[in-house]
Amino acid sequence: MSATAPLCILFASERAANSLVAGIPAAARGMMQLHKSNAKHPVVIAVPGGWEPSSLCRSELERLAPGTVLHPTDSDIVEAAGWIGGAAVQSMTDDEMRNIADSWTDVVAADVAGLNQAAHRIVASTGKPGDGIVSRHLNRPISQAITRIVLRWPGARPWHATLAAGLVGLIMLACLLFGGAAGLLAGAALFQLASIIDGVDGEMARATFRSSARGAMMDSLTDAATNLGFVGGVSYNVYMNGDQSAGLAGALACLILANGSAMLGWQSRRDDANFTFDGLKHRFGARPSRIRQWLTWIAMRDFYAFAAFVMIMLGGATLLLYAFAIITAGWFAVLCAFLPNWKKPGESS
Template identity: 40%
Template sequence: MTRAVLLFSSNVEANHLVAGIPAAVRAGVIVHQSQELGSSDVVIIAVPGGWQPTRWAKSEFARLLPNVRVAKGNPDQGDLTEGIPIMDGVSVLCGEPVVLANQDAAVHWLAQERQGPGQIRLLNTIGKDIVRATGKTSDGLVSRYLNRPISRAISNIVLKIPGVTPIHATGLAAFTGVLMAACLLFGSAWGLIAGALLFHAASVIDGVDGEIARATKRSSQFGAKLDTIIDGITNLAFLSLASLNLWMQGQFDAATYGAVGLGLLATGLTALGLRSIAMGGPFTFDAVKNNFNANPSKVKNTLASITSRDVYALVFALTFALGFAEWMLLLFALAAGIWLITISTVLLRTTARQS
C-alpha cells in the first residue's frame, strides 16, 4: 500500500477553492496521477490541529479520486508515519513539489510557511492560471481578446462558490437569452439595442460553462450538447424577435430581410440536423465545420473565423446600437443564402462519397 502526505498550514488553506476544486483535493489528484511521485492509494491530508474537510471537499474527493482512501494527519501530535513522503500541498499545486524528509522537517517547514507571504494569495494566483489555460486554440480574435478576458473574470468569481458546476453557467447563459427576448419583445428602438447587447453578452457568458468544465474536470458530451442547443435557440430567438421588433416599429424592409435570412438559416440547420440523425450520430450542426477542418486552407479558415458566433454576435450588437439594423439584416440575408449554398454543396459531396 502506497501512501503520501500532503501538508497544509491550516484548514482554510486545505479547503480553499482553487478554480472550483478544494486545494487538498486538487493536490491529491496531482499526486495520484504523477508518475514521478507514484500512484498513491492512500492520501493523508495533514493540517495542524487535524484536517476538517468541508462537505464540498468530501464530495470532490469522492468524484475525482473514487478509488483512493483519504486519511487525516496532525503534525502537532506526531502521527505522521516515518518513511511516508511528506509534501507541501501548495508546492504540489505550483508544479514544484517540496518533499520533506520527516515529521521534524514538516514542523519546521510549517513554522517558516506561516511567517512567509500569504499562501491564500498564491492559491488564488494558481486558480487564475488554471482558468487562463482553459482557452481554446480555435478561439478567434474577438473571442481571444474581448470575450475570453470577460468570461475568465466571470469564471474566476463564480468558481469561488462551493458547488458551482458548468450547468450553472449554462443556466446563466440561458437566462441572459430570456432577458434578450424580453427586451426585443418590448418593441422599441431601445429594446432592440438592449436585446442586441444582451445577445453579445450571452455569447460572452457562453464561454464560462466551458471554462468551468475544463477547470473543474467536468467536461461531458451531455454538457456540450446542451450548450449547443441553447446556443441555437438563442441565435434563432434573437433573429426572429429582432425582426418582429423592427416590424412593430414600422421598419418593414428590415424585418423582411431578417425573416428571409432566418428562413435560409433554419433551412440549413434543419438539413444538418437531419443528416446527423440519418447517419446515426449525435445531434450536431458541425458537418460543414468538420469538412472545412478535414481540408483546411487560408480561405476556409478565414470564413470559419468571421462566421463564428463571437464575431457575428459582436457585429450585430455594434450595428444595431449604431442604428444600422436594416443594413445588417440585409447583409445577414445575403450571407445566409451563401451559407445555405455551402451547406448544400458539402452535404451533397459527403453523400456522394458515402454512396
C-alpha cells in the same frame, strides 16, 4: 523509512485543504495519479496540526478519485515516503510523481493566497484553441473574470452559467419583440452579453473537471436558441417599425439558420459524436488557409454577435438583416456542399 509510508500532499491550513479549483480538485487528481504511479504507497492530504475535510471536499474527492479513501493527516507527526505541495500537484509529470523524494522542509505548503494564484492560472488556461478573434481578445477575458468570481461560491456548477445565458437570451427576445426602438438597442447589448456569458459554463467545467457531453449539448442548444431568437427578434422589430423588406430578409435568414442548425445537430448524432453544431466549422477548417480561417471566424457567434451589436448601435439594423440573409445563405450552401461527402470522425477521406 517504511516501504508503506504515505505520500503526502501538503497544505498549509485546513481552509487551504478544503479550497475549490486549485485545492481539492487538483489534489484529488493528484491522489489518483499518485496511486497509479506509486501503487505501493498510500496517499494522504496533510495539514500541520491536522484538519477536517468539508462535505464538499469529500464529495469532490469521491467524484474525481472514486474509490480513494481520504485520510486527513497531521503533517507534524506523519512519517512520509515523499512530499508534494498542494499547489504543485496539478503540474507534476508522471516521472516527477514516480520519483518523489522531497523532504517536508523542501516543499512549499499550499496556502490560500498561493492557491488563489494557481486558480487564476487555471481559469486563464480554460480558453479553447478554436476561439474566434472577438472571443480571444474581448469575450474570453471578461468571461474568465466572471468565472473567477462565480467559483468563489462552492455550490456553483456549470449549468448555472448555462441557465444564466438562457435567461439573458429570453430577456433579449422580450426586448426585441416588445421594446420598439429602445428594445432593439437593448436586445443587441443583451445578445453580446449572452455571447460573453456563454463562455463561463465551459470555463467552470474545465477548471473543476466537470466537462460532460450532456453539459456541452445543453450549452449548444441554448446558444442555438439564443441565436435564432436574436435574428428572429430583430427581424420582427424592424418589420414592425416599417421596414418590411429588411424584416422579411431577416426572417428568411432565421429560417435558413434553423434548418442548417437542425441538419448539423442531426448529423452529429449520426456520427455517434457528442451533440454539437460545430461539425461544419471543424471540417471546413480541416485544410486550413487564410481565407478559410477568416470565413470561419466571421461565421462564429462571437464575431457576429459583436458585429451585430456595433451595427445596431450605429443605426444599421436594416443593413444587418440583409447581410445576415446573404451570409446565412452562403453558409447554408457550403453546408449542403459538405454533407454528401461527410465523414465520421476517424474515417479516411
